[in-house]
Amino acid sequence: MRFFLNAQGRKLIQEGGRVIGAILDQTKKGYSIKIRTRRGVILACGDFSASEALKQRYFTPDFAKIPPYNPHSQGEGHAMGVEVGGRLG
Numbered sequence: 432m433r434f435f436l437n438a439q440g441r442k443l444i445q446e447g448g449r450v451i452g453a454i455l456d457q458t459k460k461g462y463s464i465k466i467r468t469r470r471g472v473i474l475a476c477g478d479f480s481a482s483e484a485l486k487q488r489y490f491t492p493d494f495a496k497i498p499p500y501n502p503h504s505q506g507e508g509h510a511m512g513v514e515v516g517g518r519l520g
């Protein structure tokens with residue numbers, strides 16, 4: 432197993448209707464890398480409690496005003512999943 436540190440998941444790669452990898456931004460090095468996986472991709476980017484837009488869309492306006500505990504919880508995993516046909520709701 433290989434770990435990529437300071438790597439931000441940005442986009443899932445599809446082939447023949449299947450997710451076969453992902454593009455990661457190596458934030459400290461300033462370039463992106465393409466990873467090809469054998470068995471799929473697990474999205475583990477946390478929740479979207481720091482995304483005002485997603486909270487407005489999926490929760491009540493009052494709930495959306497609650498400040499996030501983790502500012503990195505921007506729902507990027509959710510967005511990547513939706514981009515390849517996933518549905519939230």
Ligand SMILES: Cc1cc2nc3c(=O)[nH]c(=O)nc-3n(C[C@H](O)[C@H](O)[C@H](O)COP(=O)(O)OP(=O)(O)OC[C@H]3O[C@@H](n4cnc5c(N)ncnc54)[C@H](O)[C@@H]3O)c2cc1C
Nearest residue numbers: 438439440441475476477478500501503504505506507508
């Ligand atoms: C104050 C507080 C107290 C809690 N107490 C408890 C408790 O006592 N017991 C309990 O069971 N649960 C507790 N929870 C809930 C628990 O913390 C969460 O359910 C759990 O951390 C969720 O784990 P996760 O791995 O899905 O997401 P997270 O722990 O949020 O991890 C997601 C990670 O992905 C990273 N990330 C985000 N976007 C990207 C990207 N594009 N590319 C790469 N990485 C990315 C984030 O920086 C983060 O490190 C608590 C939560 C809070 C806020």
